[in-house]
Amino acid sequence: MSPVNESLFEFPCDFPIKVMGKSHPDFTDTIVTVIRQFDNEFDASRIETRPSSGGNYTGLTVTVRALSREHLDDIYRALTGHPMVKVVL
Template sequence: MQTEFDKYLEFPCLFPFKVLGAAREDLVDDVLAVVQQHAPGDYSPTVRPSSKGSYHSVTVQVTVTSKDHVETLYKALGAIETVKYVL
Protein backbone atom coordinates (compact mmCIF):
# COMPACT_ATOMS: atom_id res chain seq x y z
CA MET A 1 0.00 0.00 0.00
CA GLN A 2 1.15 3.50 -0.74
CA THR A 3 -0.73 5.47 1.90
CA GLU A 4 0.10 8.77 3.52
CA PHE A 5 -0.99 7.99 7.07
CA ASP A 6 2.38 9.16 8.38
CA LYS A 7 1.73 12.66 6.99
CA TYR A 8 -1.54 13.06 8.87
CA LEU A 9 -1.16 11.04 12.07
CA GLU A 10 1.19 11.27 15.01
CA PHE A 11 2.11 7.78 16.20
CA PRO A 12 1.25 6.05 18.44
CA CYS A 13 -2.44 6.92 18.22
CA LEU A 14 -5.90 5.42 18.38
CA PHE A 15 -7.16 4.49 14.94
CA PRO A 16 -10.72 3.34 14.19
CA PHE A 17 -11.13 0.34 11.90
CA LYS A 18 -14.60 -0.31 10.52
CA VAL A 19 -15.04 -3.81 9.14
CA LEU A 20 -18.09 -4.61 7.00
CA GLY A 21 -18.88 -8.28 6.62
CA ALA A 22 -21.56 -10.90 6.32
CA ALA A 23 -23.90 -10.98 9.31
CA ARG A 24 -22.73 -14.00 11.25
CA GLU A 25 -21.94 -14.67 14.88
CA ASP A 26 -18.22 -15.29 14.28
CA LEU A 27 -17.51 -11.95 12.59
CA VAL A 28 -16.69 -10.06 15.80
CA ASP A 29 -14.53 -12.94 17.05
CA ASP A 30 -12.65 -13.09 13.73
CA VAL A 31 -12.04 -9.33 13.76
CA LEU A 32 -10.82 -9.37 17.36
CA ALA A 33 -8.55 -12.37 16.69
CA VAL A 34 -6.81 -10.46 13.88
CA VAL A 35 -6.53 -7.29 15.95
CA GLN A 36 -5.12 -9.25 18.92
CA GLN A 37 -2.54 -10.87 16.65
CA HIS A 38 -1.20 -7.50 15.49
CA ALA A 39 -2.01 -5.21 18.45
CA PRO A 40 -2.69 -7.13 21.68
CA GLY A 41 -4.98 -5.31 24.06
CA ASP A 42 -8.42 -5.05 25.59
CA TYR A 43 -11.01 -4.03 22.98
CA SER A 44 -14.71 -3.21 23.05
CA PRO A 45 -15.95 -3.26 19.46
CA THR A 46 -19.29 -1.83 18.45
CA VAL A 47 -21.52 -3.79 16.09
CA ARG A 48 -24.27 -2.41 13.90
CA PRO A 49 -26.47 -4.45 11.57
CA SER A 50 -27.35 -3.24 8.09
CA SER A 51 -30.94 -2.19 7.41
CA LYS A 52 -31.77 -5.59 5.90
CA GLY A 53 -29.66 -7.49 8.43
CA SER A 54 -27.46 -9.10 5.77
CA TYR A 55 -24.28 -7.37 6.92
CA HIS A 56 -22.71 -6.19 10.15
CA SER A 57 -20.37 -3.28 10.71
CA VAL A 58 -17.77 -3.89 13.42
CA THR A 59 -15.86 -0.83 14.60
CA VAL A 60 -12.84 -1.16 16.85
CA GLN A 61 -10.37 1.48 18.07
CA VAL A 62 -6.79 0.18 17.89
CA THR A 63 -3.59 1.81 19.13
CA VAL A 64 -1.33 1.83 16.08
CA THR A 65 2.37 2.59 16.17
CA SER A 66 3.26 3.38 12.55
CA LYS A 67 2.04 3.70 8.98
CA ASP A 68 3.14 0.10 8.37
CA HIS A 69 1.13 -1.04 11.40
CA VAL A 70 -2.05 0.56 9.99
CA GLU A 71 -1.46 -0.97 6.56
CA THR A 72 -0.78 -4.41 8.05
CA LEU A 73 -4.05 -4.29 9.99
CA TYR A 74 -6.00 -3.21 6.89
CA LYS A 75 -4.60 -6.14 4.90
CA ALA A 76 -5.13 -8.68 7.69
CA LEU A 77 -8.70 -7.57 8.39
CA GLY A 78 -9.50 -7.58 4.68
CA ALA A 79 -8.24 -11.16 4.42
CA ILE A 80 -11.03 -12.46 6.69
CA GLU A 81 -13.14 -14.65 4.43
CA THR A 82 -16.54 -13.00 4.92
CA VAL A 83 -15.30 -9.39 5.10
CA LYS A 84 -16.43 -7.16 2.22
CA TYR A 85 -14.74 -3.87 3.16
CA VAL A 86 -12.37 -2.39 5.71
CA LEU A 87 -12.67 1.36 6.20
Protein backbone atom coordinates in the same frame (compact mmCIF):
# COMPACT_ATOMS: atom_id res chain seq x y z
CA MET B 1 18.26 16.96 3.84
CA SER B 2 15.88 15.02 6.11
CA PRO B 3 13.10 12.80 4.74
CA VAL B 4 9.65 14.34 4.66
CA ASN B 5 7.10 12.72 6.96
CA GLU B 6 4.01 12.33 4.75
CA SER B 7 1.80 10.99 7.53
CA LEU B 8 -1.09 13.12 8.72
CA PHE B 9 -1.10 11.21 12.00
CA GLU B 10 1.28 11.18 14.90
CA PHE B 11 2.05 7.65 16.00
CA PRO B 12 1.29 5.91 18.21
CA CYS B 13 -2.40 6.82 18.03
CA ASP B 14 -5.86 5.34 18.48
CA PHE B 15 -7.32 4.81 15.03
CA PRO B 16 -10.94 3.80 14.24
CA ILE B 17 -11.42 1.25 11.48
CA LYS B 18 -14.81 0.31 10.04
CA VAL B 19 -15.19 -3.33 9.06
CA MET B 20 -18.21 -4.70 7.17
CA GLY B 21 -19.08 -8.32 6.60
CA LYS B 22 -21.96 -10.76 6.23
CA SER B 23 -23.83 -11.20 9.49
CA HIS B 24 -22.47 -14.29 11.24
CA PRO B 25 -22.43 -15.32 14.92
CA ASP B 26 -18.60 -15.43 14.90
CA PHE B 27 -17.95 -12.26 12.89
CA THR B 28 -17.03 -10.00 15.82
CA ASP B 29 -14.89 -12.63 17.55
CA THR B 30 -13.10 -13.35 14.27
CA ILE B 31 -12.28 -9.66 13.74
CA VAL B 32 -11.00 -9.42 17.33
CA THR B 33 -8.72 -12.41 16.69
CA VAL B 34 -7.32 -10.77 13.54
CA ILE B 35 -6.66 -7.46 15.31
CA ARG B 36 -5.05 -9.11 18.32
CA GLN B 37 -2.38 -10.52 16.00
CA PHE B 38 -1.16 -6.91 15.77
CA ASP B 39 -2.39 -5.44 19.08
CA ASN B 40 -2.57 -8.02 21.86
CA GLU B 41 -4.03 -5.43 24.24
CA PHE B 42 -6.96 -4.62 21.93
CA ASP B 43 -10.05 -3.95 24.04
CA ALA B 44 -12.96 -5.82 22.42
CA SER B 45 -15.46 -4.04 24.69
CA ARG B 46 -14.85 -0.84 22.70
CA ILE B 47 -16.25 -2.30 19.46
CA GLU B 48 -19.32 -0.55 18.10
CA THR B 49 -21.64 -2.93 16.24
CA ARG B 50 -24.30 -1.92 13.71
CA PRO B 51 -26.41 -4.42 11.79
CA SER B 52 -27.56 -3.38 8.31
CA SER B 53 -31.21 -2.46 7.86
CA GLY B 54 -31.93 -5.86 6.30
CA GLY B 55 -29.84 -7.71 8.87
CA ASN B 56 -27.68 -9.38 6.21
CA TYR B 57 -24.52 -7.44 7.06
CA THR B 58 -22.81 -6.27 10.22
CA GLY B 59 -20.68 -3.16 10.53
CA LEU B 60 -18.06 -2.90 13.25
CA THR B 61 -16.07 0.12 14.32
CA VAL B 62 -12.86 -1.08 15.97
CA THR B 63 -10.36 1.35 17.45
CA VAL B 64 -6.82 0.02 17.26
CA ARG B 65 -3.61 1.37 18.77
CA ALA B 66 -1.52 2.05 15.67
CA LEU B 67 2.20 2.22 16.40
CA SER B 68 3.25 3.35 12.92
CA ARG B 69 1.93 3.76 9.39
CA GLU B 70 3.34 0.31 8.55
CA HIS B 71 1.59 -1.21 11.57
CA LEU B 72 -1.73 0.31 10.48
CA ASP B 73 -1.19 -0.90 6.89
CA ASP B 74 -0.52 -4.44 8.18
CA ILE B 75 -3.80 -4.39 10.14
CA TYR B 76 -5.71 -3.16 7.07
CA ARG B 77 -4.14 -5.86 4.87
CA ALA B 78 -5.03 -8.60 7.36
CA LEU B 79 -8.64 -7.38 7.61
CA THR B 80 -9.19 -6.87 3.88
CA GLY B 81 -7.67 -10.28 3.16
CA HIS B 82 -9.97 -12.13 5.55
CA PRO B 83 -12.75 -14.12 3.80
CA MET B 84 -15.47 -12.91 6.21
CA VAL B 85 -14.71 -9.22 5.50
CA LYS B 86 -16.40 -7.41 2.60
CA VAL B 87 -15.21 -3.80 3.17
CA VAL B 88 -12.67 -2.02 5.38
CA LEU B 89 -12.73 1.78 5.74
